[in-house]
Amino acid sequence: MTVSLALLVPMAVLYASGVYLLLEKSMTRVILGILLIGNATNLLLLMMSGPAGVAPIADGKEPGAFSDPVPQALILTAIVITFAVSAFLLALVYRSWRLAQEDEVQVDEEDVAVATRDTQAAEEPDRGEESSEVSAPAEDPNAPPPAEDPNAPPPAEDVFADEESGDAAELPGVDGVEESTGDTEGGR
Template sequence: MIDTSPSLALVLAIVVLITVGVYLLLERSLTRVLLGFIAMSNGINLLFLVAGGAAGGAPITGQTAPEDMSDPLPQFMILTAIVLTMGISAFLLAMAYRSWQLNRHDEVQDDLEDRRVARRAAADLAAFEDSDTEVTTTLDEDAASAHDEMGGDRS
């Protein structure tokens, strides 16, 4: 009987990579988001590798007996995931670099519309009501508090 249980070291590596990846994805810095995305995708690739079962022979007809072949589907999925991860990582890196060129930081700023929605949700107001007359701050005040290049408040 072939032992198909995964190695404890691989399972621990998967858990650590995905945990670190999710934690870094929740940060505001695009560089940390990029590192989190890469760590999480590597953890998921390892998960595909472990889920693929025990290693076998090359899946080439005539070279390996059919019962001894590896399943090529997990290998294909991992290869595709690597290519997609590289493309998304290049895009995130370009966004972080452009943000650094423009602002001298790569932090994602608050969106004014998100603040308005959160304020309305906290006040338990209906979404269809006109908020222009009920808001105590102006759009310019919200923009000044969200704009952190000059040291504004991000609350």
């Protein structure tokens, strides 16, 4: 089967950019990626119908000269389905934006709970009264990566110390050492 280069190159480009967009975290780009991949697949279907011919069932033509109508019917169905799904996805993203003011796919909270539970369980035995914030704050996977700036505002532990234990905040000098060791353990 010979394939027209004019169809093959756009298909490859559409697949490549579609996959690239699909791997982004922003939902809007994911939708654009899905649309591109869908169209690339439609082009693939069109290519599979062989060389272009005259309109089928046109009067007075040889059947051999016809374009294959089946893939075109399939493409039409696929286009309608992609259209419906895109409309649904757009509504979904809009709803997600209304709820969370966030265009990115969020990490599942239960997954985070399961992933961080073991470290907490391991600490349970020696988790005495002395320092109440042994369980290091679970890293928030949605948070932006930590800044490398040495002059950055106070590190996050202070915030958690204030929230989770009054003692630590009152006696920073005494608990300071334990705090840091506790954190390194918890971080593993």
